[in-house]
Amino acid sequence: MLSPLSILLVLSAALLHAGWNALLRGGADRLQSMLVMSITLGFAGFLMMAMAGVPWAATGYVVASGAIHLCYNALLVRMYRSGDLGETYPVARGTSPALITLGGSVLAGEWMSPLGILGVGLVCSGIFLLAASRAGTGRAPLHLSNLPDALATGVSIAAYSVVDGLGVRAAGNLVAYTGGIFVFFLAMPLWVFARRGRAAFVMPVSEMAKAAIGALISLAAYGVIIWAMQENAMGAVSALRETSVVFAALLGAAFLGERLTGLRLAACCIIALGAVCVGWRT
Template sequence: MFSYVGGFVLLAALLHATWNAMLHGNRDRFLSMTWMCTSTGLVALIALPFLPMPAAPAFPYIIASGLVHIVYSVSLVYAYRSGDLGETYPIARGSSPLLVAVGAALFAREHLGWLPLAGVLLVSGGIISLALERGRVSLGGASAAFLTGATIAVYTVIDGMGVRVSGNAVAYTAWMFAFFLLMPLVFIAVRGVAGLRAPLAAIGQSAGGGMVSIAAYGIVIWAMQFGAMGAVSALRETSVVFAALIGRMFLNERLSFRRIASCCVIALGAICIGA
């Protein structure tokens, strides 16, 4: 995994932590997520005429992933209401690699070797330890974060299987991201059309986060053509290390010795996956 593919996945991890920090830093995260999804969907829609059509067997996966992503977006917003980036983000991301590995084994017949499996366990354990460091994550916040982790696992397995039958990773990604245009409908159902109003600068920042998210997850979908889903997922979730650093540098969150130690465990797990 520590080929150029692994390097791109690590880049995706950095990009993923970046757009999550942008979302968490906004006061109205539901509105920000809606504009992120809107910009993502519009870019995908504009790109579709210039891309080949994915193979027909890929469309059930595209539709399923697009819908699960909407559930993920809503659950992530609710998770961020109850904890800081360094607590909620690790629970959401740390619970997914093991679920992805199990899902890939059950549905795609993928089996990790003992060293990559140890890496997945180390990454997951290190991530969860980050979230439990302070011991004050609320039950509601932890539940929302775990729900987010479950949705991450579901759409990752769906996309890992779908991209392999699509014939073109970029086309698959664009069609899937087009479903993000459903997010404004969810927002309007909850708050009404007037709730979409926001300062132009805030909309621009959210749209920028959407562009970063396209690059982040597009890389992951591309990488799952070449590597086991569980390993790619675990390597991507090293983004919590970047999130901890971003939280410290830009959001004034505490970076304790235990957080640093947990990050080291995560890094060791990444090394095992790449060995």
Template sequence: MLSYTGGLVLLAALLHASWNALLHGNRDRFLSMTWMSVAIAAVSTLIVVFTPLPAAAAWPYVIASGLVHIGYNASLVHAYRRGDLAQAYPVARGSSPLLVTLGAALFAHEAIGPLHALGIAMISGGIIAIALQAGRVSRAGVLAALTTGATIALYTVIDGIGVRLSGGAALAYTAWMFLFYWLMPVLFVAMRGAAALWTPVRAAPAAIASSLVGGVVSIAAYGIVIWAMQSGAMGTVSALRETSVVFAVLIGRVFLGETVNGKRWLACLVVAAGAVCLGL
């Protein structure tokens, strides 16, 4: 697992942290997420034209995952309103391997060994340490980030099962699921109006461009994860992806100017180490 496939999943971890930094770095994150979703949905539309349909058994999972992803987007935007990248990202992403591993054991009969249990304990301990950073984390912020982590776990388990029923059509499965991202601009217009979506294209083209790039990066990152879950254990793949918490803290510190103290560095490293244990 920690060879070719593992390397690709670690690349996905870096891509995940990068597009989250692009989202967090934009002032209007709902607008940014909407334009990211437009890019994701547009690329997916092109892909479905040229790929065969997934097997019929996978379609309930495609639909369920697509809808959960919309909820995830809304939850992520809310979490980033409540905390900085180095806070919200580790809690949201760090909590999901625990939930994915439990969900995979319950619904896909994937075993949890002693090393996995150790990884779960390390991840949970690291998250608690992050949450207890005095003066930096509000109760509302932690709750918002944990809610995001729950949606991540939910769509990961759905996709892990769904892609295995797709008949080897991981790319088509991913693209059809991401077509649901066309709902994001519909939701945005319903809440703010069409002018709020289109005016920034002229007023802030750089921000819109970064959002579109983030969308392309996002679909590549999660496409790798779905491909890996065809044969790899869901908890393992999810855990390797969540080593992105370390990338996120680095990006937040270097590019976004966020303050990262020694305790937070240590807590994030514990989360990452626990994720590695789950991936072994």
């Protein structure tokens, strides 16, 4: 079971994570926002390794996590091109706890309890309810357009979470390991620059600043999660983190003009409750 300090910090990370997703979703150009975020995180990663060293003992985990994070970032951009934050974010985040718990069980002996099985059912039920809330707004059904991208994002979240849970334990150095992961984020802007040139990076200063702030929020949020996974079960940490779906729904309604229906809010709460059950340890 997580300690009170771990619970408080992971809940704070959940709020921060929903916040930087709201910044990305609210950006004028999601690809450009992600480019600035990737550059900011990449240089922050170099700075972290300069202070803490290179995580040589966990090199394989760092490379795997970096590659998965690049796929995750690309999926985020694709997902937010048409999907509302309050609809796609809960699906992406809500599908990952069950997969992470399964990965933790198989790879780290963190076997899922009967309560965790109940949590899986709650998460799935919440996702179906979320799709129903989308249809109830009179807009295009979520499952026809945005659901595949959201589910793929959820799979990528589960993959990098399991890798990082194992990797930070192998590295034995939180700062060095986290820095190594974020250095890989520079690959995305380098690839875009090679394909599109400097024009892809031309954007208003205000948008650039907003994206850079989002990157720093992202770094703080995920740094807390990696810290928590050093000593706690990966499924438990992930489950508590996914309460961010409720924060995302509220932020989407407050700042992005997204409609917060009672059905959508109920779906987010069910997903969050299921996520907590998946990771709960007695």
